[in-house]
Amino acid sequence: MNIQTREIDGTMALALSGDVDLSHSPALRKALMELMLERRAVVVDLSAVTYVDSSGIAGLVEAYQMARKNGTAFTLAAISDPVRRVLQLARLDRVFTIVDTVEAAVKG
Amino acid sequence: MPKTQAAHDAEASSHLDLMIEMTSDFAQSHDVEATLRLGLERVAARLGAEAASLFLLEADSGDLVCHASIGPTEVVGLRLAPGRGIVWRTVDLDLPQLVRDARLDPDFTNAVDDATGFVTRSILCAPMSFRGQKLGAIELFNKRGGNAFTQTDAQLLRALSMSSALALINTRLVAGMAEQEAFKRELVLASEIQRAMLPPPQPPHSPVHGVNLPARGVSGDFYEILPLADGRVAFAIGDVSGKGMNASLLMTKTASLFRCLAKREDGPGRILTAIDSELHETGLAGMFVTMVAGILDPATGRTVLANAGHEPPLLRRRDGFHAIDDGMPPLGISPDLFAGGCPESVIDLDGGALYLFTDGLTEVRAADGVMLGSDGAKSLLDAFAAMPAQERLAAVVRSLDGVGSLRDDVTLMVIEDTRLAPTGAFERSYAARPETLADIRSAVARVSHELGCPPDMAQDMVMAVDEACQNIIRHAYRGGEGDIVLHLDREDDLLVIRLMDFAPPVEVAKIRPRSLDDVRPGGLGTHLMRSVMDQVDFLPPPAGIGNLLQMVKRISR
Incomplete structure (x- = not known):
């Protein structure tokens, strides 16, 4: 897994790539938590994620819950097929705000 | 003349010494006869008796038998059948008998005196008993110095004979325990030999697997897996009636016969007939053997079975279970039963699995007391069907152990059609x-x-x-x-x-x-x-x- 972070119009965009599994999810969680503590608006670009497991999903859920408490925006963008499959199985596709592109999240 | 207190004390203390010495003799010695003789010598010496005999009750005959004797006449081995006589009176009354002049006692029999020339004057006899358990008696003859035995002598002899009785009871208990230990060791050895005789775990690709779980030390169950020179595999499962060493020996014999005859006889029916005939050569003392023998041709999945009084094997195929119900009475019942041979069943495995088992599988009881039964066995076999054969058998047997207490040995075999076995595992x-x-x-x-x-x-x-x-x-x-x-x-x-x-x-x-x-x-x-x-x-x-x-x-x- 690789994480690339950039700022677009005040929103932090995290681009994840590769496999997000138990060996990488702690790094993802740490990155997300830091941004949540700074009360940043966050969009996570999942287009290049080849695999995500329950521990990766757990990091996203925790960030989602903190953003709701903070009243900040937390959006998933451009989710790949493997990510969509897991979100559907976990019935979290109706919990997260999911948009087609990072740009759509920033504008929203 | 009354003794002084100091003399009383000295006497009591030296009597105590004697009792301690005798108890110590018993505790240290494994030779009961020698210890009884030594004890009798100490007592005779202490009480100043010219002669002494020790009688023990013999459980089988009910006679009193002399086990030790001191003095001029040797009477070891002398038997006293229940009846009159000073010794029997002592045992019957469970009280010391003091006879100052034997010639005046109506129960005195002078047969020994007549035979040996010994002249009996006075007799002191005390029962060897403890808490109502009668073991025998110690009899003393003729106090040295001419006087008769005294009441004090009687009290001392009673105390000594009681402690001898106690020591003898303990010695017999210890001997009994040692005998049990030896028997247990024998059983452990027998069960080790049996386990060494069972086939080793087969390689995973083998079409025949088996497992045996003995309920107690020695099993009456056996199974055999024997690859034949032509590529076929002979197999057998059996259960010997009864438990313990005799069943174990019969099991060992039957299994050896199978290994020997399977190479020689053509087909399982002939194998069982030959085993039956061999078993009758040496008497079976009411024991018999239930057994299934079979031969699998792994190349075709064709299996020939013969059954002598054993649980019907279960064939599990895609469409469910089929019991293979044909068969004969058990082996070893009567020589003429197998005179006409033993019928065989031919089974096409057709991708399925054939299970052979002993009644330990179907008769295992759950906590509620209900037997697993044939249906229960089927659902167990279904539950683990996806596992590889050897693991499956182990899992079924393990789950039985969980179902209830194993009262009987469990032996389980599977014969599988390996032609269709998945290769991409x-x-x-x-x-x-x-x-x-x-x-x-x-x-x-x-x-x-x-x-x-x-x-x-x-x-x-x-x-x-x-x-x-x-x-x-x-x-x-x-x-x-x-x-x-x-x-x-x-x-x-x-x-x-x-x-x-x-x-x-x-x-x-x-x-x-x-x-x-x-x-x-x-x-x-x-x-x-x-x-x-x-x-x-x-x-x-x-x-x-x-x-x-x-x-x-x-x-x-």
Whole structure:
């Protein structure tokens, strides 16, 4: 897994790539938590994620819950097929705000 | 003349010494006869008797028999049948008898005196008994110095004979225990020999496997697996009536006969007939043997069976179970029963599995006292059907141990049609660490593709295995070191995945899928596994395995 972070119009965009599994999810969680503590608006670009497991999903859920408490925006963008499959199985596709592109999240 | 207090004390203390000496003799010696004789010598010397005899009751005859004697006449071996006489009066009354002048006592029989020339004047006889348990008596003759025995002598002899009785009881108990120990050691040895005779575990590709679980030390069950020179495999299962050493010896003999005759006789019917005939050569003392013998041709799946009074084998095929019910009475009942030979059944395995078992399988009782029965046995065999043969047998037998207390030996065999065995089975061991999950995922992706899973399904299998491995790493090993064994196999249209670990067993109840309305991190993995698989079960793990998780998914075409 690789994480690339950039700022677009005040929103932090995290681009994840590769496999997000138990060996990488702690790094993802740490990155997300830091941004949540700074009360940043966050969009996570999942287009290049080849695999995500329950521990990766757990990091996203925790960030989602903190953003709701903070009243900040937390959006998933451009989710790949493997990510969509897991979100559907976990019935979290109706919990997260999911948009087609990072740009759509920033504008929203 | 009355004795002084000091003289009384000295006498009592020296009598005490004598009792301590005698008790010590008994405790140190393993030779009861020698110890009794030594005790009698000490007593005779102390009480100043010219002669003494020690009689013990013989349990079988009810006679009093002399075991030790001191003095001019040797009367060891002398038998006193129940009746009159000073010794019998002592034993019957359970009280010391003091006879100052034997010639005046109506119970005195002078047969010994007449035969030996010994002249009996006075007699002191005390019972050897303890708490009503009568063992015999000690009899003293003629106090040295011409006087008769005294009441004080009588009291001392009573005390000494009582402690001798106690020592003798203890010695007999200890001897009894030693005998039991020796018997137990013999049983352990016999059961070791038996176990050494059972076939070793067969290689995984072998078409015949067996397992035996003895309920007690020595088993009356046996099984045999014997590859023949022409590629066929002879096999047998049997149960000898009765328990213990005799059953064990008969079992050993029958098994040896099978090994010898299977190479010589053509077909299981002839083998059983020949064994029956051999068994009648040496008497069986009411014992008999139930037995199934068979020969499998692995190249065709054709199996020939013969059954002598044994539980009907069960053939498990796609359409369910079929009992193979033909057969003869048990072996060893009567020589003429097998005079006309023994019928054979021919079975086409046709991709199925044939189970042979002893009644220990069907008669095992659950806690509620209900026997497992044939239906229970079938559902057990169904439950573990997806496992490889040897693991399956072990799992069935292990689960019996859990069902109830094993009262009988359990022996279980399976004969399988290996022609259709899946060839793409995959098994590999991985370190239980997050960093190895990527390797595990790529192996599952590759092997499930090779086993015929469509791409979407293969992805789901990768996820299910990954989540299951995470559970093992996090919940079973709790971050500690350990291994995960991954096993993938295809059985008909089922993909069967097994994950084994060596951690302490996980409490299955704690690994429940979470409620989906509860949007908390964690607890999701089990839900994901259950969502994509048809079945997710923790199976009773074979010995040495911590947890065995099995996941099954139908491969849609």
